[in-house]
Amino acid sequence: NAGVTQTPKFRILKIGQSMTLQCTQDMNHNYMYWYRQDPGMGLKLIYYSVGAGITDKGEVPNGYNVSRSTTEDFPLRLELAAPSQTSVYFCASRDTGSSYNSPLHFGNGTRLTVT
C-alpha cells in the first residue's frame, strides 16, 4: 500500500493564482483531513470529510475549498492565493470503522509559497 499520497511536493504561486493540492489514499479509509502546518504552530484543521460526498469546515477554512467525490480522493482548492496561505499542507486519513482510537495516517506534505 502506498498510504496517503500528496502532489505536488513543492509549489510557488503568485498572489491571486489558483491551484489544487491533490491527495489520494489506498487504505479505504472513510475519514480524510486537510491540515496546514506553520512554523512554531500546531497543525490546524482546514477541512475534513467523513465519507464520499460529505465535507465540513475545520478551524481555518477561509480561502479554501474541498470536494470528496470518491473514497480515495480529497483535493484541496485554493482559489485566490494570498501570502497568508504560505504553509506546508498535510492530507491525512483515518479508519474509524475498526477502532475508536485509530491514528491519523499522513501524507508527506505539499510546501506552498505564495509571493
Added chain:
Amino acid sequence: KNQVEQSPQSLIILEGKNCTLQCNYTVSPFSNLRWYKQDTGRGPVSLTIMTFSENTKSNGRYTATLDADTKQSSLHITASQLSDSASYICVVSFGLNFGNEKLTFGTGTRLTIIP
C-alpha cells in the same frame, strides 16, 4: 480554551543518552493522547496512544506516560539513536462523539541527536 503545550521547544543530546519530552494539556472532555514522530520533510507518524485509564505504555525504546489528574504526559526515549532526530508532536483528542472527535495539536519538540 483547549490547549496543548510541549516542552522543551528543542533539545540536543548525544547519541546513546536518554531524554524526556513533556506535554501538558487543558483539553476537556479528554478522550485520548497520542504521540507522533515527524521526520524532516515527512508527515507525522503515530508512535503510541494513551487512553484515560493508561498510565504507562512502551513501544520499543519509547515509553509514554499519562497522568490524567494533572493533565500531563511524557515521552521518554531510551538509548537515543541518530534516527530519533525528529519533531515529536503531542495530540490530544477530545469530545464524546465516536469518529468525530476534535484534535488539538501541540507545537512539537525538535529533538536532535548528535554523534
